[in-house]
Amino acid sequence: MSQSKIKLNATEEVQEFVNAASRCDFDIDVYYNRFLIDAKSILGVLSLDLTRELTVDCHGESREFDRTLKKFAVA
Known part of the structure; x- marks a missing residue:
């Protein structure tokens, strides 16, 4: 399992992130505080x-999804 911090600023970015996650055949969770999605x-x-x-x-690995995470990564 790997963990990353991201920031999504617009609806288009959310759509791109969700589309990339949907192409993965493993579970991916997003959360802050106690909200898990x-x-x-x-x-x-x-x-x-x-x-x-x-x-x-991320409960698996995907190079394509890693590129998406890097795009939205928090420095």
């Missing part, structure tokens, strides 16, 4: 407070 659910991700830094837990 399936990264493959666009409504779930949109329901999060996008002004916050989000934590992503």
Whole structure:
């Protein structure tokens, strides 16, 4: 399992993130505080407070998804 911190600022970024997550055949969770959401659910991700830094837990590996995570990574 790998963990990353990301920031999504616009609806288009959420859509790109969810589309990339949906192409993975393993579970991906997004959370902050006590709110845990399936990264493959666009409504779930949109329901999060996008002004916050989000934590992503990947339960598998994908080079394509890693590129998406790097794009939205928090420095």
